[in-house]
Amino acid sequence: MSLKPSFPVELLDEIFYFIRDDAPALRASADVNQNFADIVEKHLYHHVTLGGPEMTAAQLSKILVDSSHIITYIKSLGIYLSRTNSLSFLQGLRTEEEYALIRVLPRLLHLTALSLHANIEPGVPWSDIHSNFKLSFLDCIRSPTLFDVSINCVTGFPLSLLEESLQLKSLSLIGSFSSGGLSKKQGVVMFPHLQSLTIETPPELVEWLDRTNFSQLRSLVIWMLKGTSADFIAGILSNSKSLTYLELHSPHRGESTYRRVSIFFRY
C-alpha cells in the first residue's frame, strides 16, 4: 500500500495566506482538487470588492444563499460606488445592484475592515445614498469587531458619525466631509486604539483633527491639499507621542488641475 504524498493542511493554509491578494492564483489553486479548494476558500473570500469588475452585490448575495458558511470567511469588504450607481443615486433611482447591496451588507457580521469609495469626481453625496444602506454601513463601522474603516470621496459624510467608532485601529478619510453635529467640547473625540490614520486636509477635517486625540497613533499619512497650512500637523504630532512613521504628500502636485500650485518657483 502506498501513501499519497501530501502537505499538512496547516502548511498549505499558511502558503495560501501569503497569496491572499492574488485572486487568480487562489482560483487556480482551488482547481487542483477538492482538498485545495476547501483550504483556499477562506482566503479567496477574505477580502471581497463589490461594485468593481470582480463581483457584484447580487452575485455575492447568491453565493451566500448557496454557501452560507462563506459569511464567516468575509473579513474585509470594499464597496465601490460607480458612475452608473452614483448617477442613479442622483436621480433617486435604485438599481437591483443597490438593493442587493442593502440586503447583503447586514449579513456580513464577521467584517474587520470596511471601505466605501466613490469612483467619480467630485464624489458621491452621502445624502443621496439610500437610507437603509447608510444605516447598515453605520452599524458596521460601530461594530466592536470592525477595526479598519476607509471613506473615500463620499462627500458630506458627517464626521460626527465616527465618534461612536472608538474601537477603530485604522482610519482613512479622503475627500470632503461634513462637520455638522460635532460636539463643541474641546478634545472630546478620543480614538484610544487608533494606530493608523490616512487623511486629506479639507478645512472641516483639519478642524476635527484639532480636537481629536490619538494617543496610540503609530502611522500617519497626510495628503496635503492646496492652501492648507502645515501648522495643524504640529498639533497632531504633539498629541501623538507613539508615532513612529509619518508620510507627507505635498499640496503641490501636477496631475490634477484643481490641485495646482499656489506657490511656484521660477528659474
Next chain:
Amino acid sequence: MVPHLQHLYFGVEFFSWDDYGISGGQPLFTHIFSTPIPWISQSLQTLFKLPTILLQSIIIDITVRVIFREILWEPLVDTLQQIDSLKKVELRFKLDRDMPLDYKSRAVGALQSEIHLVRLIETGLLSITMSSS
C-alpha cells in the same frame, strides 16, 4: 515632540505648466516650473525640533513630470545635516512615462555629482535611485 518618530516619507513632484498672456501688446509666454524641495526643507524645519528628534530614515519619492535643472539642493542638504540621528536618506525619482529615454542616466549622473548632494553621498547617508513608470 514626537519621541518615537523614526521614519519620515515625503511624496512630492517636479512639474511645470505654461502660462500665456499679453504684455505691452505683445504675446507673453511663461514656462513655470514647480520644485517641492523648498517645501520639504520648510516642513522639516517647522514640524520638528531638529537637533533633538530621533529620526532614523527619510524617503523622498519625487515624481518627475518635466526635465528639471538648477534645483537648489543646498537648503535641503543643510537641513538634513542638522538631524544627528539620521542613518539613511533615500532620494527616489520616478520618471513620468513621457520623459526622454536617455534622461534617466543623464539625470542620475548630474545628481550624484551635484556639489551639495555629494556632501551627503560621501558620508554614506544619501542614496539616489531613478526609475521609469
